[in-house]
Amino acid sequence: MDIRIGFGWDSHAFKPGIPLRLGGLTVDHNEGLAGHSDGDVVLHAITDALLGAVAAGDIGSFFPPGDPRWKDADSAIFLKLALEEIQNAGYGIANVDTTLIIAAPKISPIAGEMRGRVADLLGIDMEQVSIKAKTPEGLGLDHVAQCHAVALLERSKEPDELKSMSAVIESQRQLEDVVDDLLSSVHGVPKKRGVPVYDTEDIT
Ligand SMILES: [Zn+2]
Numbered sequence: 001m002d003i004r005i006g007f008g009w010d011s012h013a014f015k016p017g018i019p020l021r022l023g024g025l026t027v028d029h030n031e032g033l034a035g036h037s038d039g040d041v042v043l044h045a046i047t048d049a050l051l052g053a054v055a056a057g058d059i060g061s062f063f064p065p066g067d068p069r070w071k072d073a074d075s076a077i078f079l080k081l082a083l084e085e086i087q088n089a090g091y092g093i094a095n096v097d098t099t100l101i102i103a104a105p106k107i108s109p110i111a112g113e114m115r116g117r118v119a120d121l122l123g124i125d126m127e128q129v130s131i132k133a134k135t136p137e138g139l140g141l142d143h144v145a146q147c148h149a150v151a152l153l154e155r156s157k158e159p160d161e162l163k164s165m166s167a168v169i170e171s172q173r174q175l176e177d178v179v180d181d182l183l184s185s186v187h188g189v190p191k192k193r194g195v196p197v198y199d200t201e202d203i204t
Pocket of ligand 1: 010011012035039040041044
């Protein structure tokens with residue numbers, strides 16, 4: 001199969017006195033989204049869309065809410081793990097589309113920056129990421145933020161493509177290391193990455 005599609009949805013309630021994290025950004029607002037992690041409803045929905053596209057479960061199966069390691073965690077970690085999952089399955093991202101349902105703050109002034117941040121995290125171009133927002137008219141849900149996300153994946157044609165994707169995310173080694181540890185614990189197989197500690201040819 002050359003293409004796959006995935007869908008994700010998430011919601012979090014607003015809570016005073018905590019930072020608002022949306023799409024990997026800290027957004028200036030008088031309250032934030034409560035969650036076991038940083039409550040980033042946009043990154044959670046995209047994470048589920050990616051995992052869903054390769055039928056790899058959902059965010060909760062990799063990161064159980066009761067696990068103290070994910071208390072206040074940066075949700076970029078979850079997104080990186082989902083990205084590794086789809087790459088390991090032989091796919092790359094064609095595009096991601098999202099709709100955020102939120103009463104306040106206004107998203108349009110920051111949508112561009114958010115697209116850039118999500119694209120950076122996914123190692124793709126900004127043109128491949130769409131961030132749209134609506135207010136929850138008639139739903140009586142002004143105290144909640146929801147996000148819907150769809151992701152279209154296409155099979156990576158060349159192994160080189162995978163290599164170049166890895167190079168793009170090389171700059172975020174810390175996140176990568178965390179993701180590697182997680183994959184090892186989930187799949188029970190250590191992943192090989194990077195260069196050996198020393199080159200045997202140099203010491204002979
Ligand atoms: Zn969530």
